[in-house]
Amino acid sequence: xxxxxxxxxxxxxxxxxxPKKSDSYFFHVTAQMFDQMIETGVIDHESRxxxxxxxxxxxEEMKPEHIDKMDVLNxxxxxxxxxxxxxxxxxxxxxxxxxRPLPDFAxxxxxxxRGRYTLPEDVYxxxxxxxxxxxxxxxxKTMIYARDGIKEYWILNLKNNSLEVYRDPEEARYTTxxxxxxxxxxxxxxxxxxxxxxxxxxxxxxxxxx
Amino acid sequence: xxxxxxxxxxxxRLMxxxxxxxxxxxxxxLIADDARxxxxxxxxxxxPEMNQPHVNAIKHLYDGxxxxxxxxxxxxxxxxxxxxxxxRPLPAVFxxxLGAGLLETPNPESVYxxxxxxxxxxxxxxxxxxxLYARDNIKEYWILNLVDKQLExxxxxxxxxxxxPLVLEYGQxxxxxxxxxxxxxxxxxxxxxxxxx
Numbered sequence: 177x178x179x180x181x182x183x184x185x186x187x188x189x190x191x192x193x194x195p196k197k198s199d200s201y202f203f204h205v206t207a208q209m210f211d212q213m214i215e216t217g218v219i220d221h222e223s224r225x226x227x228x229x230x231x232x233x234x235x236e237e238m239k240p241e242h243i244d245k246m247d248v249l250n251x252x253x254x255x256x257x258x259x260x261x262x263x264x265x266x267x268x269x270x271x272x273x274x275x276r277p278l279p280d281f282a283x284x285x286x287x288x289x290r291g292r293y294t295l296p297e298d299v300y301x302x303x304x305x306x307x308x309x310x311x312x313x314x315x316x317k318t319m320i321y322a323r324d325g326i327k328e329y330w331i332l333n334l335k336n337n338s339l340e341v342y343r344d345p346e347e348a349r350y351t352t353x354x355x356x357x358x359x360x361x362x363x364x365x366x367x368x369x370x371x372x373x374x375x376x377x378x379x380x381x382x383x384x385x386x
Numbered sequence: 387x388x389x390x391x392x393x394x395x396x397x398x399r400l401m402x403x404x405x406x407x408x409x410x411x412x413x414x415x416l417i418a419d420d421a422r423x424x425x426x427x428x429x430x431x432x433x434p435e436m437n438q439p440h441v442n443a444i445k446h447l448y449d450g451x452x453x454x455x456x457x458x459x460x461x462x463x464x465x466x467x468x469x470x471x472x473x474r475p476l477p478a479v480f481x482x483x484l485g486a487g488l489l490e491t492p493n494p495e496s497v498y499x500x501x502x503x504x505x506x507x508x509x510x511x512x513x514x515x516x517x518l519y520a521r522d523n524i525k526e527y528w529i530l531n532l533v534d535k536q537l538e539x540x541x542x543x544x545x546x547x548x549x550x551p552l553v554l555e556y557g558q559x560x561x562x563x564x565x566x567x568x569x570x571x572x573x574x575x576x577x578x579x580x581x582x583x
Contacts (some may be wrong), residue, residue: 201432202429202432203417203429203432209416212414216414218411218416225401228398232400232401233399233401234398234400273390274390309398311396311397315394315396316393320391323391348391
């Protein structure tokens with residue numbers, strides 16, 4: 177539990193008064209508590225938070241450009257995979273160590289049991305669309321997703337219009353990772369014959385020259 | 387590997403718990419009544435475990451204050467106080483206007499004196515808590531420092547600090563601003579017996 181006890185201070189919280197890692201033990205929120213908070217309305221949809229290793233972490237507000245790109249990608253994934261996978265958009269994944277992230281997209285086994293959250297073994301691919309959340313998605317979530325057995329994880333990096341592909345989880349890291357640029361199609365391990373045009377709508381000017 | 391992972395720096399902002407949200411969680415039983423947790427500046431933190439000398443010091447301090455001030459102030463030990471900036475700490479001991487805590491959790495306005503007893507929490511009591519108490523206008527704040535057997539006195543809150551700090555050594559009597567004619571032998575609470583014969 178030392179990782180929990182020695183949790184790093186959150187730099188972005190503006191106030192110098194916020195308890196620091198060195199001298200406080202942050203309260204660990206269990207998945208069960210998190211569910212109760214939702215049930216009782218303590219957390220509602222306006223709260224926009226996800227549970228990551230027992231921490232309630234804010235989900236960044238999306239700018240209009242972010243929403244545009246989400247919608248384009250959503251349409252693409254649905255068109256391409258609707259007969260092969262369930263496409264879940266910003267819905268909870270039930271991770272074993274008090275984790276309830278809300279990834280932007282999850283490609284999930286079609287025949288997974290109903291009436292429960294998606295589990296890691298149900299997942300073909302998780303995708304996060306990142307601009308302001310890039311550091312969280314890259315520095316923290318890769319570790320969590322790899323540790324919890326998410327087989328493949330992509331970050332659509334809106335800061336530089338690239339796609340980061342992470343594969344082959346081993347302990348708390350992905351042993352294979354590479355970055356695709358606009359124009360390079362991506363395929364996920366589960367569907368090698370279905371290249372995904374992840375970049376369409378990303379950069380209008382580049383699409384024209386391509 | 388199944389260990390919890392540390393949150394890397396800059397990797398997301400933690401949710402802020404407002405005071406009312408925190409109290410709602412307590413009311414609903416989402417946080418157990420006996421959980422040793424405090425709300426500090428919108429974050430829930432766990433209180434460190436106390437060893438016996440620490441427990442004794444709180445008890446003796448409480449008893450001593452109670453003995454001297456029972457007709458003029460209400461004394462509380464390890465009870466909550468509501469701070470406007472999303473805080474609900476459980477100070478070791480505090481004194482409030484008579485009756486101020488009867489119907490509702492006390493606010494800073496009714497506090498004469500607030501004392502933390504510090505061993506492992508010394509750093510936090512001097513920095514985070516001091517800043518919070520000063521910001522929320524706790525008029526007088528003492529830290530009973532078990533490590534160095536000293537009493538740290540902080541007065542005149544301004545912004546996030548106290549302008550007038552003072553340190554007393556073992557054997558030096560202390561008086562609070564609110565009751566200047568009633569010296570307190572704080573150091574006897576450092577003894578296992580609490581100084582009583």
